[in-house]
Amino acid sequence: MLFKDQVDFVSQHIKKNKLRVFMTILAATMGCAFLIVLASIGFGIQDTMRKEILEDQAITEVEVYPNDGEELDISKIGAVEHVNAIVQRTRMEAMAVSQIENRSLEGNMLLTNFAQEEKSNLKLSEGRMPTKDNEIVVGYQFAENLLTDAERKEMEQSTEEDAEPIGGYKESLIGKTVSMSLQSYESEEAFSETWDFTIVGVTEKPAKDWIVDTNILLDESWKDKLQEVYEVNMEEGNTDLFFSSTKIYTSSLEHVKSVTEELKEMGYSVYSVSEQLEQLDVFFMAFKIGLIFVGTIAVLISSIGIFNTMTMAVTERTREIGVMKAIGASPKLIQRLFLMESAWIGIIGTILAVIISYAVSFLANWILPMVVGSALGEEEFQDLSMTFSLIPWQLVVIASIISIGVAMISGWRPARKATKIDVIQALRQEL
Amino acid sequence: MIQVQNVNHTFLIGKKGKEKKVPVLKGLSFEVEKGEIVAIVGKSGSGKSTLLHTIAGFMSPEQGSITVNGQETAFLNETERAKFRLNNFGFIFQNFQLMPGLTAFENVELPLKLKGVSSKKRKTSVKQLLKKVGLEEVADHYPNELSGGQQQRVSIARALITNPPILFADEPTGSLDSETEQDILLLIQDLNQTLGVTFVIITHDEEVASIADRKFRMRDGELVKGDTGYVI
Numbered sequence: 001m002l003f004k005d006q007v008d009f010v011s012q013h014i015k016k017n018k019l020r021v022f023m024t025i026l027a028a029t030m031g032c033a034f035l036i037v038l039a040s041i042g043f044g045i046q047d048t049m050r051k052e053i054l055e056d057q058a059i060t061e062v063e064v065y066p067n068d069g070e071e072l073d074i075s076k077i078g079a080v081e082h083v084n085a086i087v088q089r090t091r092m093e094a095m096a097v098s099q100i101e102n103r104s105l106e107g108n109m110l111l112t113n114f115a116q117e118e119k120s121n122l123k124l125s126e127g128r129m130p131t132k133d134n135e136i137v138v139g140y141q142f143a144e145n146l147l148t149d150a151e152r153k154e155m156e157q158s159t160e161e162d163a164e165p166i167g168g169y170k171e172s173l174i175g176k177t178v179s180m181s182l183q184s185y186e187s188e189e190a191f192s193e194t195w196d197f198t199i200v201g202v203t204e205k206p207a208k209d210w211i212v213d214t215n216i217l218l219d220e221s222w223k224d225k226l227q228e229v230y231e232v233n234m235e236e237g238n239t240d241l242f243f244s245s246t247k248i249y250t251s252s253l254e255h256v257k258s259v260t261e262e263l264k265e266m267g268y269s270v271y272s273v274s275e276q277l278e279q280l281d282v283f284f285m286a287f288k289i290g291l292i293f294v295g296t297i298a299v300l301i302s303s304i305g306i307f308n309t310m311t312m313a314v315t316e317r318t319r320e321i322g323v324m325k326a327i328g329a330s331p332k333l334i335q336r337l338f339l340m341e342s343a344w345i346g347i348i349g350t351i352l353a354v355i356i357s358y359a360v361s362f363l364a365n366w367i368l369p370m371v372v373g374s375a376l377g378e379e380e381f382q383d384l385s386m387t388f389s390l391i392p393w394q395l396v397v398i399a400s401i402i403s404i405g406v407a408m409i410s411g412w413r414p415a416r417k418a419t420k421i422d423v424i425q426a427l428r429q430e431l
Numbered sequence: 432m433i434q435v436q437n438v439n440h441t442f443l444i445g446k447k448g449k450e451k452k453v454p455v456l457k458g459l460s461f462e463v464e465k466g467e468i469v470a471i472v473g474k475s476g477s478g479k480s481t482l483l484h485t486i487a488g489f490m491s492p493e494q495g496s497i498t499v500n501g502q503e504t505a506f507l508n509e510t511e512r513a514k515f516r517l518n519n520f521g522f523i524f525q526n527f528q529l530m531p532g533l534t535a536f537e538n539v540e541l542p543l544k545l546k547g548v549s550s551k552k553r554k555t556s557v558k559q560l561l562k563k564v565g566l567e568e569v570a571d572h573y574p575n576e577l578s579g580g581q582q583q584r585v586s587i588a589r590a591l592i593t594n595p596p597i598l599f600a601d602e603p604t605g606s607l608d609s610e611t612e613q614d615i616l617l618l619i620q621d622l623n624q625t626l627g628v629t630f631v632i633i634t635h636d637e638e639v640a641s642i643a644d645r646k647f648r649m650r651d652g653e654l655v656k657g658d659t660g661y662v663i
Contacts, residue, residue: 002544002549005550009544012533013532016532319528320530326487326522326528327516327517327521327542327545327589328516328520328542328545329513329517329545330509330510330513330514331509331513333545423484424489424490427528
């Protein structure tokens with residue numbers, strides 16, 4: 001029998017029992033949709049957590065710390081394969097007071113090597129990387145926090161928590177000269193020494209809304225000069241001005257693991273995003289398998305409906321099957337026709353389930369943040385990019401295999417029963 | 432064409448564990464020649480239907496051999512038997528056995544579908560045959576919209592559509608009035624003469640048997656001897 005004729009034959013029978021087949025498809029759809037939506041919660045939460053982790057830092061970044069009393073051997077680390085850049089940012093135990101025109105800002109100054117920063121793919125929203133000693137890069141929110149005394153006073157008086165920043169420097173900072181001096185955290189007055197720097201770049205907007213980047217990035221060659229000034233101005237015994245953090249950037253994500261392992265072997269304390277992601281993935285793999293297992297139970301329950309429908313179909317069509325066999329239909333063909341019918345129920349049920357699941361997932365991601373936000377009374381919650389439900393293609397494939405597979409298995413026995421129908425008995429059945 | 436040799440068969444009747452053996456076919460042997468009409472005549476319970484079922488391959492006899500066109504059918508498995516039936520046999524049943532959900536055209540078309548014939552070829556063949564049996568006007572009618580005689584003509588057309596060399600008819604006029612019976616018998620004779628199809632007719636009706644070239648009479652699972660051997 002040609003495949004097209006087999007399909008016609010099956011669809012003819014389905015049309016004859018529309019209501020019964022519809023109800024069976026409905027059960028299969030509900031079971032499969034439940035499986036997909038349930039598992040999508042696991043995928044959604046995992047996606048949200050991955051994003052959280054990846055937003056915090058670059059994915060090729062590896063933080064490395066020396067053990068107590070030791071120092072990092074930068075040349076040794078640099079020799080490790082796939083290490084692209086080593087960025088050592090040195091922070092000072094003092095504030096940097098910046099002055100442009102009548103505006104000032106108290107912020108942090110970080111000493112770094114710009115060549116390495118460029119290699120590590122430091123992104124600027126404006127301008128370029130410094131090439132001279134007196135050139136600097138400032139943070140994204142540096143300009144808006146440059147305030148006049150009047151603006152600062154107004155801001156201090158403002159009681160509203162979420163008040164918009166008052167004033168700030170409105171023009172582009174590129175090419176502007178900033179006068180800078182150091183100030184101890186303990187004292188009210190800045191040191192008398194001042195330096196003039198030219199702003200040549202502004203960093204990119206931080207990934208998190210709540211991070212305010214007012215840092216100043218300065219070439220590391222200034223370290224000795226700043227140390228000198230600090231020592232002169234501070235009392236004895238409190239001259240430890242600098243402390244640094246080291247970040248290593250690998251050439252690609254796949255090398256993060258090998259670099260991390262090698263650095264650990266060198267005896268350093270290491271932290272990388274890949275380690276965190278790996279732990280997260282292991283946890284969520286178990287979580288998702290659990291959810292799919294629970295969802296599969298719903299599919300199995302719906303399969304009882306398919307089994308029932310197919311058994312009824314075989315019983316009702318006993319005489320027809322007998323005639324078919326008598327005129328030359330092979331048992332294999334009879335079996336295939338019934339399996340096709342149960343597979344058809346499974347396929348249509350799965351297609352509908354996938355469409356419904358995507359709709360439910362979309363609605364959940366749209367409505368749930370609003371519901372949760374209003375329930376908690378936090379408007380900000382609505383702005384968070386939280387994914388409650390995510391349906392990747394892999395989940396659709398897994399759910400389809402389970403749903404169609406279960407449909408075919410439940411149609412298997414009735415189909416076998418059909419092949420075993422005795423022609424003589426079937427032909428004797430009353431019309 | 433058909434050789435039946437020493438065929439024996441027993442039915443087990445009664446509750447499980449307390450079954451009784453009832454012999455239904457007792458050492459039957461005969462032959463059917465190509466192009467003839469043979470009638471197997473007998474009362475109810477004489478075993479004639481069981482004989483038809485064994486020759487057609489619906490069941491295997493306990494003993495003996497049945498050869499059709501040189502092929503020993505008892506050794507074939509179920510799938511092979513189905514294929515053999517599709518290529519060699521056509522069936523006409525007492526109660527027509529048409530598919531209620533298919534039109535007259537679709538019912539006749541069914542064996543061709545099973546053979547995997549293309550839709551275009553099927554249409555031409557079915558149209559021609561329906562014309563031959565005088566049903567072209569009711570081709571799109573469902574079985575319950577047809578008279579008994581028309582239904583039996585559809586059944587005959589379905590049996591003939593694959594051009595089988597042998598056609599089995601089990602009480603072909605059992606559900607028809609005498610006038611329609613005559614029509615069907617004339618049709619069978621016509622098809623036998625024009626197409627050269629071999630007919631094996633199972634009947635209890637002497638009038639139906641009268642169209643046969645040869646008759647075998649059965650009684651209690653045995654062929655009854657007449658003046659000329661088994662043939663009466």
